[in-house]
Amino acid sequence: MDTAVIWIPADIDPIEPAVAKCLDYSRRRGYRLEGIVRGPWESVSWMVTNREVDVVIIPVPACLPPAAMPRIEVADN
Incomplete structure (x- = not known):
């Protein structure tokens, strides 16, 4: 199982939608976050x-x- 980290640049605001998208992507890919x-x-x-x-x-x-x-990897559909 691959390990992953989510990176949210400091200029993204609000961060919640970006974090949610990346968390969902990580879950679907089966990464250990x-x-x-x-x-x-x-x-x-x-x-x-x-x-x-x-x-x-x-x-x-x-x-x-x-x-x-x-x-x-980009968590963009």
Whole structure:
């Protein structure tokens, strides 16, 4: 089972719809959710680099960081 973290950029407000979308996506994919990170990309990228999580879930494609890493998935239908 892959582990995942949800990343919600600090400029998304309100966060509730984005979090709900990502939680539903994680549940449907069967990921073991490690948590929700809100803040700059650097606050979550180290988790991927250090192999603490396999997947970063973001709410919409506009949230993709400039240098996206593998296994970033968009919870957008």
